[in-house]
Amino acid sequence: MRSKPVDPRLLRYAAASRVYFAAQGVIVLAQTAVVIGFSWVLTAALTGAIGGRPIVELLPLLGWGAALVGVRAGLVAASEWVSARASARASQQLRAALISAITRLGPGWLGDRNAAALAVTAGHGLEALDAYFGRYLPQLVATAIATPVLIAAILVADPVSALVVVLTMPLIPIFMVLIGLATRAVQRRQYATLQRLASRFADTVGGLGTLKIFGRQHRAAASIEKVTRDYKRETMTVLRVSFVSGFALEFLASLSVAIIAVTIGLRLLAGELTLDIGLFVLLLAPEAYLPLRQVGVQFHAAAEGVAATEDLFAVLDEARAVRAQSEEHGDETKGHHRAPLIEARALRVRRGDELLAPVDLAVRAGEVVLLEGPSGAGKSSILAALLGFAEFDGDLLIEGEPDASARRTLAWAGQRPGLMSGTVLENVTLGDPSPDPALARECLATAQIAELDPMTELGALGSGLSGGQAQRVAVARALYRLRSGRARVLALDEPSSALDSATEAALWANLRAEADAGAGVLLVSHRRSARAIADRVIDVPLPSRVVIA
DSSP states (O other): OTTSSSOHHHHHHOTHHHHHHHHHHHHHHHHHHHHHHHHHHHHHHHHHHHTTOOHHHHHHHHHHHHHHHHHHHHHHHHHHHHHHHHHHHHHHHHHHHHHHHHHHHHHHHHHTSOHHHHHHIIIIIHHTHHHIIIIIHHHHHHHHHHHHHHHHHHHHHOHHHHHHHHHHTTHHHHHHHHHHHHHHHHHHHHHHHHHHHHHHHHHHHHTHHHHHHTTOHHHHHHHHHHHHHHHHHHHHHHHHHHHHHHHHHHHHHHHHHHHHHHHHHHHHHTTSSOHHHHHHHHHHHHHHHHHHHHHHHHHHHHHHHHHHHHHHHHHHHHHHHHHHHHHHTOOSOOOSSOSSSEEEEEEEEEETTEEOOOEEEEEOTTOEEEEEOOTTSSHHHHHHHHTTSSOEEEEEEETTEEOSOOTTTEEEEOSSOOOOSEEHHHHHTTTOSSOOHHHHHHHHHHTTOTTSOTTOEEOGGGTTSOHHHHHHHHHHHHHHHHHTTSOSEEEEESTTTTSOHHHHHHHHHHHHHHHHTTOEEEEEOSOGGGGGGOSEEEEOOOOOOOBOO
16 A cells, blocks of 8 residues: 555545544553553462462452453454444445446546456455454554553563663564565565456456357466466465565564563562562563564455555546546536537547547537437547546537536437346436336336336346347436436437337437427437437538647
8 A cells, every 4th residue: 555554545535444543543542551451460460479478369369350351352352343344334435436436437438447357356355455454454553552552661660671672673663564565566466366367257258159159268268277377376475475474573573572581580580670570571571562563464464455455546546636627627517507408619529649520519408419420430439528438629518507527417328238237127227316117117118118027137237138128228227317307418329229120210209209398319320210300410520630749
């Protein structure tokens, strides 16, 4: 995490972590008090027994010791409970932030990224935060709070022993840094290999039919097997580094405690130290080293979660920058009742290192505007720009006011249906906190797929439907958003490309009816039949090559 014990972005993007640190600090402070109290009680009991005090007189001390042991066990349980709750809440908040960030960055950004790698980050990677919150952070908080308090207690009892602790303790952080550098490197390689394995597997499954046709399925299987072996090798490397580093830290801590024990023993023999002080310091010394030692040990358990959050924070930071830029250009729509609903002036979409041809368009309530042009002219890119998914030059007005995107005004269905696992009803009502099943059925009927049961279960990416059916479900989803009042313009990109002529004609008639009812309709289509319902046709020419400086 940027070579810091705790990345400050964790506090920014996961508010649950703030409460966690406060609660964990209180628990650690109570644990430290219990440790000091138990060491004092045990010292008093042992010196009393050595001094010949009757067992009856020592029973109250033993009772206090047992009570403190019980309190410490309760505090450990409380720490684990707080860690588990914080881990679950933080993972939930980070996943929600990731989804929101991807939504803001848009499909254009997502198309240039590896979706399988993102899925690994959001799934397996964030699950690794359990170890980060449950093991690493508690020890980090204990190091920040318990270690100074325990050193202060030793200083009050025996300044010489406190000096030995202060002089020997820096050895552990020095070795932790050296070990941490090696750990981060091997853990990063392991996580990158896991992402590559997920990506390779997803690509192979997606193209299995093509591979089978060309007889290349065995080569693909061999490739996956090779990446799997690489992941196994990297995992074993991580384990080896973990065991070696754990041994090194334990050895250093044991050696430091041994030095304190030897000095105390020599001073006891010389009569420079009393038994009760020496025993009290000996009981506290291992506890002073323990948190710092455990930070290094538990860092290995948390390293995978650390690697995952680095990737996740990179996405969130990018979305945050886009949002700041959007707000700087007036991202909040101020006008809601002006016509036209959407207006673009000299809109030139950036595609790679090129600028597409400038386009002027306006969509008003009650009209159908058709975008026509040859393949590659940039019709879909214009829709992407209106949605805020592509960069552009020119002016974009939403109901007369400048806006960075028309996302709040558009109900959109693209060339790819973008369905997900779940019921058809869940896909149609996506994003509605209070779904209306009756309205969803009406939208399915308008999209010419009334025969489809809304409770039909779909697999991943909407599997279980034909291409034409999936396309019509996507149109029904856009209609649902429009009719539920969450949008005023219906934007459809090639909605009839997989439909027969009769179904297409019925769909065109229904879209015309939507416009006549007061909606604005922006339609992209190669079909000449779409002209029959259009109020205006905008021709999008092929771009001349204009290189962006």
